[in-house]
Amino acid sequence: MSIDTVGNAERNPDQPQPFAELGLKPDEYQRIRDILGRRPTSSELAMYSVMWSEHCSYKSSKVHLRQFGDKKPETDTLLVGIGENAGVVDIGAGWAVTFKVESHNHPSFVEPYQGAATGVGGIVRDILSMGARPLAVMDPLRFGPADAADTKRVLPGIVAGVGGYGNCLGLPNIGGEIVFDESYAGNPLVNALCVGAMRHEDIHLASAKGVGNLVVLYGARTGGDGIGGVSVLASETFDADGPAKRPSVQVGDPFMEKLLIEATLEVLHAGLVEGIQDLGGAGISCATSELASNGEGGMHVWLDRVLLRDPTLSPEEILMSESQERMCAIVEPAKIDDFLALCKKWEVEAVVIGEVNASGRLTVEWHGEEIVNVPPRTVAHEGPVYERPYHRPEWMDALQADAPTADRITRPVTGAQLQETLLDLIASPNLASKAWVTSQYDRYVLGNTVLAQPEDSGMVRIDEETGLGVAISTDCNGRFAKLDPYTGAQLALAESYRNVSATGAVPLAVTNCLNFGSPEDPEVMWQFSEAVRGLADGCLQLGIPVTGGNVSFYNQTGDTPILPTPVVGVLGVIDDVDRRTPIAWGPDGELIYVLGDTRDEFGGSEWAHRKGHLGGMPPLVDLDRERLLSEVLVAGSRDGMLTAAHDVSDGGIAMTLVEMALRSGVGARMWLPDDADPFVYLFAESAGRAIVVIPRSEEMRFTEMCAARGLPAFRVGVVDSGLGADAGFDAATQVLQFGDLFTVHIEEVRALHESVLPALFG
């Protein structure tokens, strides 16, 4: 095998190179030649191609993402901001929390199990590389229609992959989403979130500081899996013929990742590490160039020292390999023996592959020959930046004008019709029980899970002494974002913020995973720019900063992009998890209140979706109202005024009550305001609302608080276990009674709710 050395590149400047096959445009290739003053070696070309891919360089999104920094609210909670592996937030008492959500969409379409599994593995290493112990994971997933053949192919594999990896790794899976929509057919979204915690003094960054310090690669051996995954998989749209790219997907080993976590935390706590970086997309190319670029600026790597799974790999392949479960640490020479000993304790292989220097160059040698000599910043941080053209699609006006009004879609009126509408929503794949999926995930491991699906947020305890904990929710209604990307992104933020508040936690910070179609389509680029603008403005208004996130473009099959899907994750802190508010109401006599205003808003609703309709405007978003609602929910939890709280979103008030009744197992009676249109009142998806349940003894105090703060609160029901006989069942039967309109039998509803996914996928 002939090696393309730097000397060779200088001697043969005109040798043709396959830059286009590696995903580089002609002008990008020319720019590399300009930077180097010669043609790149094949190894250099490999490095630049992966690092300048959309996935690694954010070249299309960068100009928009700057808004998250420019519009950052005044906050003293942010310890590490955007740009590192994950942002870090101060939650008090010396504790810091780091969290982030990332996409693994394309690999999961090609190979569902491994794609999803390695998505979990990758985000866990991001959290670990900040110095935090990973505490929990969540997975927002989106699929094509539930009954589509391809959904049946990918969903079971993706769920098994998320579970197989996370369960074996020992991290509880505490929430997420599962959404079905036609637009995700052939382009499922697999987003993975991880949260971790550390003491302030344990925060670590990815920088190669200290001339003479050693670069250690440890963890799994490097193999031929995932080669070119980043540039070939994540930056190209699937064509109609389907991909023939199976070998590009990485294969995960969660057992190795578990050892990597324990070994890494031990070397960090022992003070043996100066800088640390995980290996994900772009593998060694990314880790070495980013570490060097963030540190002294120079690094020399002996690439032939890398431990290989396959000894026939070429240096280009080693540089590009995306083998999982690998980390890179910067270690002082005096501490290297202790570092290697701790790796050995955990049976993790480690090898010194390089040294930090002040040369300003990243140099790589292969058996004594120089194959890379580049300025590391040009690889890691100074890639191409595109101002992609964008414009509002012409079809937006027609789409927004096509509202689901009563004359457009027949609305239910009678009690029987309203009941039928509710039962249809309960049995819809989007609103049906997700237990078939979540029961494949371990939610108990580590013993700190306080809330998990189907609660509004996942909540984990961080400090067993004080009860300090965090809550996280992820949300996005892509239909809202299609109708108006700016508002849709704010609605995703508002829902996530509300979900965290409903559990009693104070929202602190935001992460996001922006899933869109091709950035080369000006209409998609407009959706993207509007969503980012909406999210940045919304975070500023709510006073919570974006700490990091991920962009996934090219989610489309042919010319049809997915619904714009800006998944928003909000993290909140709660001083004592013992005071969390669940969604299940308590015993008879407790009072049910709706907080917030209900309007005739059905654009993008689940009801309209069931009718095959998408048009009109999404619900109004009022972030000041969201903030007020959040304060009331948190105060209600803190002062012990609430038994239960549940955010009102998909399926409206009716569905929200059903979910609370199912969780509690106890019936309730509700009544509608005299002037209300029953259909609108029960099923509209207006934002800024929650249902809370209050013991009678707290009613006065709670309603006075709402009145004083100006939050509308309406008493709409009471918990009542004795309604069975009235409804024509035996006396013990628990029912949910909707005024004099209709009644549903809770256990029958449960059977329906829980039967949907097993019937489709079981």
Place this chain on the structure above:
Amino acid sequence: MRIGVVTFPGSLDDRDAARAVRLAGGEAVALWHGDSDLSAVDAVVLPGGFSYGDYLRCGAIARFAPVMSSIVSRAEGGMPVLGICNGFQILCESHLLPGALTRNDHLHFICRDQRLVIESTDSDWTRDFEPGQEIVVPLKNGEGGYVADEQTLDQLEGDGLVIARYLEVNPNGSRRDIAGIRNARGNVVGLMPHPEHAVEALTGPTTDGLAFFTSVLTTALTSVVNA
């Protein structure tokens, strides 16, 4: 009382088991798989997880860890040993308990709050239960189907060695709904469900699991009194 909790590479519920021991009033002592010294512990818990990645066969590699030879010989001398989930698999692989755990019959990993009935309270780990007591503790496994030949199953039942059975739902296809068994002496217990996840009202479905850990303390007290 000092109760050792073993960490193998890939153990996941070791912190939870140690927490359960502490909440029951015992002293949890961390034991390392590569160390044959048991640090003078009075009892041992083999926690859940995926020791050695569960590669080859669940528990098959862990059985050969240096710590296991010490545990096997102390167990044969009467030291209480509780194996939970992966720990149960290791006890079977080590021949301290008969039978084996196989892939769930429905082929999925399952995590659920499981109702059990406690049948044998004559073991060091179930003394604090009432015979016939029904409890709910989490169950989470991919390979939890208990199997043994008919003769062994008959013998387990005939000798009263089944300590717990699944109620309402058999979650993994275990023969005769068996969730846990003990040896004849009653010091070695293997259990597929996870009592260590049901020791705090805040994080567990119940606190029913705590009695497994208080039982072994009661056992120790009784033996001190009897001595």
